[in-house]
Amino acid sequence: MKDVEELNQEFYDAIESADLDRMSEIWAEDAGDRVAMCVHPGWPMLSGRSEVLRSWALIMANTPYIQFVLTDVRTMVLGDVAVLTCAENILTAADTDEAGFAAGRVVATSTYVRTPDGWRLWLYHGSPVLQSEDEEEEE
Template sequence: MSSAPPPFASPDETEALFYECLQRGDIETLMSLWSDDDEIVCVHPGGRRLVGLAQIRTAFELMFANGCLNIRPDHVRRVQTLTTAVHSVLETVGLGSGDKPRVGYVLATNVYVKTPQGWRMVCHHATPGTMGETQDTAQGPTTLH
């Protein structure tokens, strides 16, 4: 079992290591990035809501059983307060190998909280995306009623 990562000064550092762990298949370091709160949540594309470290760990172990995940974060949008950060991420997913590798896209929301151990993940919610999401669209301010 590897040791816990050092306290991260920013949610960006935690997120960078999260995606590195997916690419390496490093379950121990990946799980150490999560908060130890009982109510942490993970939803994989097309999957059910997983609550707590044990359920989340089992899901990632099953995914890593098929090899590492070729996922990189792109087009990250950030909202941050002193203790919470929400990142909206377009994930680019490499699918297949050989002569005709393909690319897929996933939209993910990653939520981080600042703890005494540094910034830790409390939510990863991912849903299938499309190539159209590679182009950011922004509109002017709106008012919700």
């Protein structure tokens, strides 16, 4: 379980540092029926390792700053499959002409598979958490 949680943290570190090489090492190779899949918040399902990595390259190239604080991390290992759920509390550069930051929250599920090279990410699904106006004002 510790290995999966450490790799999950490396996944977020790779996003924060825009390290596509590290991101490539984290994702599992496509093998038979096991094809990498990814759902970014608000995006359609992406299938296939090359399509998934292309999406991360686009995100990294167009995100000047991003920071994740993970909460509610839960991990379950069943044989050669591990499922990790968490809340991503995200701080990013605001998407406006003015300097500033924007905050958001995403609930994520990541499925890892054990390979001969160790645990690798197979499926990531992020879903935005809508906040009420009261919650936004508190932040």
